[in-house]
Amino acid sequence: MIDFKALETLVWVATLKSFHRAAVKLNTTQPAVSQRIAQLETEIGARLLEREKRNVVPTEAGRHVLDYADRLLRLRSEMLHGIADRSAIRGTLRLGVAETVVHTWLSRFVERMAKAYPKLALEIEVDISPNLRDRLVAQEIDLAFMLGPLVAPSLKSRPLCTYPLGFFASDALGLPPSGVTLQALAAHPIVTFSRNTRPYMAIRELFSASGLPPTHIHASASLATILRMAEDGLGIAAIPSPIAADKLTAGQLKRVDTMVLLPDLDFVAAWRVTPDAATIEAVADLAGVVAAGG
Numbered sequence: 001m002i003d004f005k006a007l008e009t010l011v012w013v014a015t016l017k018s019f020h021r022a023a024v025k026l027n028t029t030q031p032a033v034s035q036r037i038a039q040l041e042t043e044i045g046a047r048l049l050e051r052e053k054r055n056v057v058p059t060e061a062g063r064h065v066l067d068y069a070d071r072l073l074r075l076r077s078e079m080l081h082g083i084a085d086r087s088a089i090r091g092t093l094r095l096g097v098a099e100t101v102v103h104t105w106l107s108r109f110v111e112r113m114a115k116a117y118p119k120l121a122l123e124i125e126v127d128i129s130p131n132l133r134d135r136l137v138a139q140e141i142d143l144a145f146m147l148g149p150l151v152a153p154s155l156k157s158r159p160l161c162t163y164p165l166g167f168f169a170s171d172a173l174g175l176p177p178s179g180v181t182l183q184a185l186a187a188h189p190i191v192t193f194s195r196n197t198r199p200y201m202a203i204r205e206l207f208s209a210s211g212l213p214p215t216h217i218h219a220s221a222s223l224a225t226i227l228r229m230a231e232d233g234l235g236i237a238a239i240p241s242p243i244a245a246d247k248l249t250a251g252q253l254k255r256v257d258t259m260v261l262l263p264d265l266d267f268v269a270a271w272r273v274t275p276d277a278a279t280i281e282a283v284a285d286l287a288g289v290v291a292a293g294g
Helices: 004-016 019-025 030-044 060-083 106-116 129-137 182-186 198-206 223-231 241-249 278-291
Strands: 049-052 055-058 091-097 120-126 143-147 155-169 190-192 217-219 236-240 264-272
Touching: 004 019, 004 030, 004 049, 004 055, 004 060, 019 030, 030 060, 055 060, 060 278, 091 129, 091 278, 106 120, 106 278, 129 143, 129 155, 129 264, 143 278, 155 241, 155 278, 190 198, 190 223, 198 217, 198 236, 223 236, 223 241, 236 241, 264 278
Parallel strands: 091 120, 091 143, 190 217, 190 236
Antiparallel strands: 049 055, 143 264, 155 236, 155 264
16 A cells, blocks of 8 residues: 555655755655655556656656645645644744844734644744745745745745835934935935845936936845944935834934835745645735734
8 A cells, every 4th residue: 555655755855856855854864765765666666766967856657656646745735724723733834034024023923823823833034035035946945925026936925015115314414304306315325135135126226327426335134234324324224114113203213205216015925836835825824914914
């Protein structure tokens, strides 16, 4: 009789193209993975996987078996999530988060997760969105709250929230109370997100217009650093409005009144399309409720 665990192992070896990575995913050893695949090949009577250079690829027989195994695993995942008590779901969910989410609603999300999935542990890592996308594709994280839109055939996403990007500065810079022009902004350093992020590229494009003086754009992966630099009068922060809320209330920063248009930042929950993604999708839905203020 074919062992269900062996079918699951076959799916993950084929998905991750590696016996080692499959062993890490399944929380077992590489010899155990090899043994399950060998047992499955013996029972089916055909070779299912071949090694090609550094990758593992399915044979023709392997592709046929994978088709059935994938459907079985999806049905099991849907059944368990649809029928089982969510409070009984165990394991670890590796969550990647953009820092804007950390400074807005992540704490509320963690509280809701603790109530909905008390036995599901979170491993939270903060990174910029381009890195989070790469880590999702590489199976290093299970779910990411990151900047969208997201276009990747192996990934699925759902919208979470949208934040307007604005300019914020200290009174020490002496900016006019209203009608601040792009030329006036360009006279000061601009402090914003890391290079290779969409906000940074939008800011760089904005200040590369002809006729403007050379503008220094400081990039930082730390929103706390950006806020502190703006508060100390070292530059104008270009960040999402909710991030500056406390500084505005305390009078340490003010919103720069300008007609210069900045793009909104759309955040999404993204995850890899895998047979066992039912719980991850449900967690993404919960994040959407929390992000919307629910």
